[in-house]
Amino acid sequence: xxxxxxxxxGPSGVGKDTVMEALAAAEPRLSLxxxxxxxxxxxxxEAYQPVSEAAFMxxxxxxDFILHWGAHGLLYGIPKSITAxxxxxxxxxxxxxxxxxxxxxxxxxxxxxxxxxxxxxxLAQRLAGRGRESAADVARRLARVAExxxxxxxxxxxxxxxxxxxxxxxxxxxxYPEYTPS
Ligand SMILES: Nc1ncnc2c1ncn2[C@@H]1O[C@H](COP(=O)(O)OP(=O)(O)O)[C@@H](O)[C@H]1O
Ligand SMILES: O=P(O)(O)OC[C@H]1O[C@H](OP(=O)(O)OP(=O)(O)O)[C@H](O)[C@@H]1O
Numbered sequence: 001x002x003x004x005x006x007x008x009x010g011p012s013g014v015g016k017d018t019v020m021e022a023l024a025a026a027e028p029r030l031s032l033x034x035x036x037x038x039x040x041x042x043x044x045x046e047a048y049q050p051v052s053e054a055a056f057m058x059x060x061x062x063x064d065f066i067l068h069w070g071a072h073g074l075l076y077g078i079p080k081s082i083t084a085x086x087x088x089x090x091x092x093x094x095x096x097x098x099x100x101x102x103x104x105x106x107x108x109x110x111x112x113x114x115x116x117x118x119x120x121x122x123l124a125q126r127l128a129g130r131g132r133e134s135a136a137d138v139a140r141r142l143a144r145v146a147e148x149x150x151x152x153x154x155x156x157x158x159x160x161x162x163x164x165x166x167x168x169x170x171x172x173x174x175x176y177p178e179y180t181p182s
Pocket of ligand 1: 011014016017127160161162165167
């Protein structure tokens, strides 16, 4: 049976990368998709493939990406090779822009969406605490307005304002109905 692509989305600072790491560590069925990003290699956070803008454009022209988008002054690409991994039955976790979900749903069968939410004051606090961006970049991230989520896709809305462990249990229960919290 084909694997499912699980897209984690939500505003900057909501905890996408943190939740994805913890989920992949807890669920042996899940692997993380490594994104291609025009971000400096030393920026930290998720494991990504850092590339120059020129290299990104070349990869895009070659058709290396199944999805790509721009946000926060950066370019992001999802390698086309994920289709072979899904066909091999692997479940994959990927951090996507909310703006590419409709396209993702049209291209990839078995897409499920984890839409993370948290209170605005918590987002501000978490972004400041993360320390990856300047104060100006944090302000821009908080002001970013995304498209509403498309309808007709299998979407799980999950609140990550509380403890990380609670979020992980809630997501596992939604993705894998046979999961029982220990
Ligand atoms: N449930 C949580 N409780 C406390 N801190 C969290 C929680 N989830 C994420 N964080 C923290 O919030 C910050 C932003 O998380 P991150 O995963 O980078 O968010 P995103 O990828 O959505 O921008 C990080 O410093 C992370 O450690
Ligand atoms: O269109 P949106 O849904 O608002 O998403 C915009 C971008 O923000 C996130 O990136 P990234 O993980 O680099 O930034 P973040 O850690 O600040 O969320 C997400 O993965 C998208 O690439």
